[in-house]
Amino acid sequence: MATSATSVQCPVCLKDFTADAINGHLDVCLLESNVEDGPPMKKFRPEAAPKLAGADHTALSPASSGVFSMFHGNKSKSSHQNDTDASLPNKEASGGGAINKAAKRSFPPELQAEPKHSGTQSKSDGRTLNATPNLDLRTLLASNKPLAEILRPNSMEEYFGQSKVVGEQTLLRSLLDCQEIPSLILWGPPGCGKTTLAHIIASNSKKKGTARFVPLSATSASTADVREVIKRAQNELRLFKRKTILFIDEIHRFNKSQQDTFLPHVECGTVTLIGATTENPSFQVNAALLSRCRVLVLEKLSVEAMGSILDRAVTALGITVLERDQANPPWPDHEANPNEPKIYIEQKALDTITYLCDGDARTGLNSLQLAVQAQVSLTQPGLTGPDGSAQEILVKEEHIKEGLQRSHILYDKAGEEHFNSISALHKSMRGSHENAALYWLGRMLEGGEDPLYVARRLVRFASEDVGLADPLALPQAVSTYQACHFIGMPECEVILAQCVVYLSRAAKSVDVYKAYNNVKACLRNHKGPLPPVPLHLRNAPTRLMKQLGYAKGYKYNPAFSTPVEQHYLPEELRDIDFFTWTPLQG
Numbered sequence: 001m002a003t004s005a006t007s008v009q010c011p012v013c014l015k016d017f018t019a020d021a022i023n024g025h026l027d028v029c030l031l032e033s034n035v036e037d038g039p040p041m042k043k044f045r046p047e048a049a050p051k052l053a054g055a056d057h058t059a060l061s062p063a064s065s066g067v068f069s070m071f072h073g074n075k076s077k078s079s080h081q082n083d084t085d086a087s088l089p090n091k092e093a094s095g096g097g098a099i100n101k102a103a104k105r106s107f108p109p110e111l112q113a114e115p116k117h118s119g120t121q122s123k124s125d126g127r128t129l130n131a132t133p134n135l136d137l138r139t140l141l142a143s144n145k146p147l148a149e150i151l152r153p154n155s156m157e158e159y160f161g162q163s164k165v166v167g168e169q170t171l172l173r174s175l176l177d178c179q180e181i182p183s184l185i186l187w188g189p190p191g192c193g194k195t196t197l198a199h200i201i202a203s204n205s206k207k208k209g210t211a212r213f214v215p216l217s218a219t220s221a222s223t224a225d226v227r228e229v230i231k232r233a234q235n236e237l238r239l240f241k242r243k244t245i246l247f248i249d250e251i252h253r254f255n256k257s258q259q260d261t262f263l264p265h266v267e268c269g270t271v272t273l274i275g276a277t278t279e280n281p282s283f284q285v286n287a288a289l290l291s292r293c294r295v296l297v298l299e300k301l302s303v304e305a306m307g308s309i310l311d312r313a314v315t316a317l318g319i320t321v322l323e324r325d326q327a328n329p330p331w332p333d334h335e336a337n338p339n340e341p342k343i344y345i346e347q348k349a350l351d352t353i354t355y356l357c358d359g360d361a362r363t364g365l366n367s368l369q370l371a372v373q374a375q376v377s378l379t380q381p382g383l384t385g386p387d388g389s390a391q392e393i394l395v396k397e398e399h400i401k402e403g404l405q406r407s408h409i410l411y412d413k414a415g416e417e418h419f420n421s422i423s424a425l426h427k428s429m430r431g432s433h434e435n436a437a438l439y440w441l442g443r444m445l446e447g448g449e450d451p452l453y454v455a456r457r458l459v460r461f462a463s464e465d466v467g468l469a470d471p472l473a474l475p476q477a478v479s480t481y482q483a484c485h486f487i488g489m490p491e492c493e494v495i496l497a498q499c500v501v502y503l504s505r506a507a508k509s510v511d512v513y514k515a516y517n518n519v520k521a522c523l524r525n526h527k528g529p530l531p532p533v534p535l536h537l538r539n540a541p542t543r544l545m546k547q548l549g550y551a552k553g554y555k556y557n558p559a560f561s562t563p564v565e566q567h568y569l570p571e572e573l574r575d576i577d578f579f580t581w582t583p584l585q586g
Contacts, residue, residue: 011235147369148362151313152196154203158312161305161361162193165296172296176201179210181245183266183273185281185290188298191360194276197298198247201274211243211272212236218253226261233271244271251275252284259286266292280416300359309361310350313368319343321350322394341379341391343372349397356404363404370403371395411447418449422457425500430465434504441500451492455481458499469509476502511579521583522576531570 007016012029153159166173181201186194202213214229233244266273281295314321322344357364375393411417421444428436462477480499484492540550
């Protein structure tokens with residue numbers, strides 16, 4: 001269809017229509033859309049949409065703008081352009097009549113039922129947990145979603161562990177409360193709450209109708225998907241004065257040219273970009289994009305934060321926690337469905353998850369889900385206790401350890417943690433702290449580091465830091481590399497440990513290292529052409545070269561000890577001792 005100067009683009013299907021036909025098309029197009037977006041409203045009435053009048057075809061009345069905000073959707077085939085957040089478990093379907101019923105039927109079973117809340121939960125240490133939805137046990141077992149996704153918080157009150165960044169008195173928290181959301185880059189380890197924070201921002205924006213939230217993943221989205229979202233964002237801002245929040249998960253997966261796509265649109269405010277990454281943004285994100293965003297560093301969750309998250313989870317699942325001192329406790333009263341088993345968990349089992357998940361909330365919650373599901377699957381359905389009550393299931397510490405196997409160690413062989421760990425090992429050996437050196441060696445090997453990489457670093461350390469103070473250090477390190485190459489992991493662990501302890505205890509000398517750095521500085525800072533090699537130091541393979549004075553006077557005595565000629569440096573450098581010389585600055 002040809003586009004005229006007075007045409008208006010439909011914000012739903014992105015087609016162009018004349019000013020006289022746009023209203024009639026919107027009445028049909030909006031009713032066909034089953035995508036819920038914006039704040040809840042009353043049932044849509046086609047006659048409530050006023051006709052566009054005058055030359056300003058983008059001016060809409062408040063009622064019309066609200067209707068568009070509610071029913072605005074995208075009929076594109078790309079699944080990445082869906083601006084609704086189906087992952088929010090407590091989202092209520094409201095308004096829209098048959099449209100909302102159809103949308104609700106598309107939700108997972110655990111989201112179709114109205115959630116029941118357990119109210120505030122008081123703990124022994126005085127803390128009060130927020131109301132959390134009571135999840136049906138059968139729904140949990142039948143759902144294909146992990147527990148970490150089902151229990152994703154929807155408000156800042158349920159968001160634990162990042163008080164330094166989004167605490168009550170922080171600048172960012174005040175901006176979020178007043179819906180003034182800047183472009184952000186969320187950087188932190190896995191499971192610290194980056195995606196959850198973005199979803200909380202989306203939930204608050206949808207409740208107040210101030211912005212659209214469009215989630216994309218850099219692992220599956222393309223540049224065309226991003227451009228389509230930006231095109232829709234421009235229409236939203238032009239027609240309805242509504243901002244678009246674009247969330248890019250794993251933004252470091254986009255290459256430099258793909259990241260450049262965001263630059264002009266973030267600069268002019270068309271979209272508010274929120275990127276999440278586990279890699280250092282200084283290396284993985286364009287400097288131009290970084291200058292337009294604020295980097296928030298999220299820390300690994302503390303033990304206290306993990307305890308709060310697990311307390312909220314067991315409350316939502318209706319699991320009773322047994323204290324440590326109750327070795328053989330009487331089963332406490334538990335109001336539940338008599339057809340469902342009663343589930344209890346030891347407090348020390350929760351503590352085990354807290355300490356072994358290494359600050360990763362996703363790992364902790366999914367480990368709890370795995371342990372509960374494993375114990376429930378062992379019970380026979382339909383059976384009851386001796387008194388006709390429901391079956392009783394106890395989740396113990398060994399069940400948690402069996403599912404978790406070992407401590408969840410955060411380590412990336414190609415990321416920043418790799419370089420941080422090898423730097424810690426190097427500095428510990430340099431400081432002659434053998435215990436610390438062994439610890440960082442264990443962190444690297446248990447995290448999956450290549451033992452040959454560690455061995456190569458030990459060879460370098462033997463020459464750089466030990467040097468001439470212990471000439472046997474270098475052969476020790478080379479032998480360690482050869483031994484690791486021969487037998488591999490895990491047998492080579494003790495070989496690396498032996499070399500690490502030897503280098504830590506060895507005397508240190510950096511004279512050779514500093515002297516060679518002085519040589520490099522001398523060469524780089526030399527003004528003018530470099531001096532030629534003296535004639536008596538040159539090679540003289542031919543008679544002509546000997547006649548020209550090459551190698552003249554350079555003869556060894558019969559003992560082959562000291563040559564006759566004592567000048568080995570060019571004349572202008574003969575007074576330099578590189579072991580004590582300090583290069584000129586500048």
